[in-house]
Ligand code: HEM
């Protein structure tokens with residue numbers, strides 16, 4: 547049994563101490579335990595003696611933030627996805643200079659990661675390090691913040707394998723472009739892109755369910771409106787989008803899930819079945835025969851979606867992680883530690899990685 551939407555909504559409307567009591571009760575009763583193998587070096591109990599209060603510190607702080615602005619949950623979930631897809635879940639997205647991070651503006655996914663999400667992660671890092679010392683990585687804090695975002699927005703709770711270390715290198719523009727699929731991708735292109743990361747069709751459909759919360763800028767989908775309207779888009783839905791985005795480059799945003807924009811549920815799949823998916827990458831999941839039945843099964847059964855989402859998040863959350871003595875535990879999530887220069891990868895190594903990537 548997973549905590550139902552009702553239970554976690556209830557938790558989100560009562561007083562602060564109550565949520566801690568309630569959440570531990572709900573979590574204690576629920577499973578949220580994926581059977582996906584844990585990679586060597588990570589474990590579910592990694593901080594149980596070095597930082598036993600970790601989950602509560604993060605949940606408590608995020609709960610306070612979400613009280614006034616639940617939309618921040620989407621920003622934090624997406625941040626973890628970008629971290630993991632580009633160069634592995636190593637906190638690289640958080641570094642100043644990362645092409646999908648806070649200070650690089652040239653990459654197409656530029657500026658659409660919320661500035662606030664980076665600040666929240668650094669604030670969480672300060673709280674955690676204050677209580678436990680510098681033992682918890684920024685990459686783990688990002689993974690846990692994504693988990694709490696899903697849970698506090700009404701989604702399932704799940705346990706996160708921990709022990710990630712923070713990388714020393716920021717992600718380059720070509721890393722970012724090669725690894726983050728654009729919203730214009732069709733299902734075939736998405737499946738190819740995710741296969742590089744050992745993620746399959748079930749994972750693709752489940753992870754895309756992250757679009758059950760959050761917003762998008764017009765520029766991410768107006769290619770489906772202008773100059774020619776995508777015939778797979780429902781007419782009323784398209785008309786409304788044209789009001790929000792009167793030109794292809796209007797600087798405005800719209801919700802990703804038109805039914806329940808701030809609740810983590812399976813309504814995104816109902817949207818797709820009604821041709822109300824915002825991106826080609828969303829809507830084509832219901833067109834392509836390899837994913838259509840998976841979409842339908844999630845639309846009909848929210849628990850099934852939650853289970854597959856948990857598995858896919860645990861898989862995604864372990865992509866190319868650094869463990870043991872690799873990398874470092876950053877003292878400030880935005881910058882490498884001062885003494886870590888010696889471990890910097892050479893430019894030659896980075897070039898080789900990019901060549902490898904571009905062969906996919
Ligand atoms: C499968 C390929 C994916 C594509 C092509 C894609 C594309 C996008 C795009 C274009 C946006 C809107 C950006 C903007 O214009 O502001 C967006 C937002 C978002 N994405 Fe994805 N995404 C993908 C996968 C994921 C995954 C795996 C997750 C998490 C599990 C995720 C979670 C989100 C969230 C929560 C938002 C809203 C962010 C906010 O409100 O600030 N996406 N995505």
Ligand SMILES: *[C@@H]1O[C@H](CO)[C@@H](O)[C@H](O)[C@H]1NC(C)=O
Pocket residue numbers: 651652653654656657
């Ligand atoms: C984002 O990147 C695109 C090109 O990839 C560029 O045209 C646009 O100006 C950039 N936006 C910002 C706000 O930097």
Ligand SMILES: *[C@@H]1O[C@H](CO)[C@@H](O)[C@H](O)[C@H]1NC(C)=O
Pocket residue numbers: 582746747748749857
């Ligand atoms: C994808 O992989 C999971 C295991 O991680 C498996 O349960 C599922 O059946 C696979 N789906 C497809 C479509 O192969």
Ligand SMILES: *[C@@H]1O[C@H](CO)[C@@H](O)[C@H](O)[C@H]1NC(C)=O
Pocket residue numbers: 797
């Ligand atoms: C878009 O609008 C927002 C809020 O109105 C503003 O902060 C931002 O700078 C604008 N972005 C661009 C690229 O004009």
Ligand SMILES: *[C@@H]1O[C@H](CO)[C@@H](O)[C@H](O)[C@H]1NC(C)=O
Pocket residue numbers: 642878879880881
């Ligand atoms: C972290 O580093 C950034 C970039 O150098 C800096 O602006 C910020 O003040 C630092 N934060 C803390 C808490 O030291």
